[in-house]
Amino acid sequence: MSKFKYLRLKLYALTVRLLLRLQLGSPHPKPTNVIYVPSRGPGQRSIKSLPTPVLINFHGSGFILPMHGIDDLFCRRVADDVQYTVLDVQYRLAPENPWPAAHNDAEDVVKWVLKDSEQFDLTKIALSGFSAGAHIACVTSTVTFAPRTFCSLLAFYPATDLTIEPS
Template identity: 55%
Template sequence: MSYLIYIYRKLLAVLIRAVVTRGKRISASPDDVLQIKSRDAGRQLRAHIYRPATASSPSPVLINFHGSGFLLPLHGSDDEFCRQVSRETEYTVLDVQYRLAPEHPFPAALNDVEDAVNWVLQQPDKFDLTRVAISGFSAGGNLAIAAASVLFPRETFRSLLAFYPPLDLYTDPGAKSPPDPAGKPIPPPLSRLFDKCYVPSAYDARDPRISPCYAQPERFPDRVLVVTAAGDTLAGEAEALAAKIAKLPGRQIVCQRMQGCNHAWDKSALPGTIQGNAKEKAYAMAVAMLMR
């Protein structure tokens, strides 16, 4: 990436961050905050910890990664989901922050994901390593799926949960359309900026670490939940991947499209609305998958 292009994208990222976070403060209430050692000297990963009321020792663990478009500072936005999982299961939940583009393009965020998972795998006294699950929303879903299908052996994760993940960063966003024409998808220019900020020109976007839709189906865990939104241009690629994995014997694959919902609908859903009911259903499906 040339310096001028970087500056241009950096300015756009700063503007978008200002618009998205203007007047808003993410309110998260974890039980504790953990600093996980990074592979980079002098740097740590911030993680929110949500502990179950009836925890076993060692406890099963869910490692979650927030949505961001790869560039928005939204760590803590999955607080409600993380709390529900810890309340309704025996899982300890780690909600992990990762580096953002364009300041830290690929593979920085994925390296952070790998470091967080490796830290968990080195804690057998704290966590039941036969019940490690991974989840993510939007860009965090991309990272979770890449970790589960490329970075680690298939048996590492008991379950994989992904909510409206972008899985094909090779295809131009303008060529994608939502299942529901009445939906309000992310504008293609904005999606294009997200992708360009995250993926340096030196990388092939068909790399399955970047676009997990190109990962081999055999590499995925046995239990996979994919939740999409009918008004989201990312629905098709996520549903197609779930269908490929489901063809393999012995897999427990659940793919649910939420009607009347757009990308990241759960973050602004009001109780009693179509979106609110879909949010309740999606989170309940996640709990059910973890309990299998």
Template identity: 50%
Template sequence: MTFLKYLFLRITALLLRGLVRLQGKITSSPDAVNYIPSRDPQRKIKIHVYQPKHEVKGPVPVLINFHGSGYLIHAHGSDDAFCREVSQRTEYTVLDVSYRLSPENPFPAPIHDAEDVVRWVQEQPTLFDASHIALSGFSAGGNIALVIASTSFPKETFRSLLTFYPATEPCLDPATIAAPQAGGQPVPSLMLRIFRACYVQSDIDLRDPRISPGLADPHSIPRNVLVVTAGYDSLADEGERLGRSLQQDPDRHVVCERMDRCNHAWDKMAQKATREWELKCEAYNMAVEMLRL
């Protein structure tokens, strides 16, 4: 990548981050904030910790969550409501991960952060139950969760995989994809191009499963999978394509559900006593039920 192109991406990212900040500050209320080691001895990875409502004796199940970001937007803490609900309704401790962002830290930096968190969890046998490690992710975070589940660790590592409106095939030309339902506010194709250009700055094939996990060997993905899509979202078809592929295996438990007439990330803006709020509750409830398996 040339310096001028990187400079353009950096300025674009700063502008987008500024626009997001104008919409309001992200607030969260985790039970604790920890910093865990990364493979880079000069760095630590920030995580928000959500403890179960009732004390669990011995090593606890753990859900590792990755927030949405378009790979470049500072949105750690935006999944606070989801993380809190899971911790209050299950025995899972939830670790919400702040991974590195592009264009300053392009692929594979976020994947490395995700892998480092999983390995750290595996190295804490007195704290976490290694037979009950689950992953979740929203949008770009869903992509990260899918990638590390399907390419970084053996299938048996994770008990469940929960994804919400995930980016499963960034290899697709954004101009050729469309939301399955007309109306709403799908993510503009130009925005998808910017996200991808910031994230993938090398000459790696975009069809590589570490970029497009929807093209990974389906046998490498955990047995229990939840895929939640949104009807007004241009990423819905690729997510549902993955869900249908996994449902072909009778030995799996796969739930693939579309939230009709909802925008990408609708749950982050849903207001109480609205249809969107009811669908948010339904989506989060499906996640809780999957974790109880």
């Protein structure tokens, strides 16, 4: 990517982030606990609530907006009503961290969960996401891991074909 194109994308992302923050404020997750999952990127954070079956959630962001915590109500509802541990993943955003950074973060979190059979029921790993997060969940469930790694996938309005022009 050329330096000019990167700077243009960076300016666009900063402008959208500023407008969003002015309009909505910044979403703030209210985790029960915060755990740090080793990743290829700088310290990734996840929300941890109740033990065993596990739902790994990826927030929507258009791949550029810092919206971690926007799904807090959904994550708490799953944790409280279905008794799942919910990991709400804060993945790296573009353009500072270009593709495949977010997908690498998703892969690192799943691998971390798969290594901990004492805390998580490895037969009941579910993925969920909204918008860009749903795209990450879909790719993670179908491309990155073996079939039957996940018991379910909850994808809310995912971007499924990124070859189509937005207009």
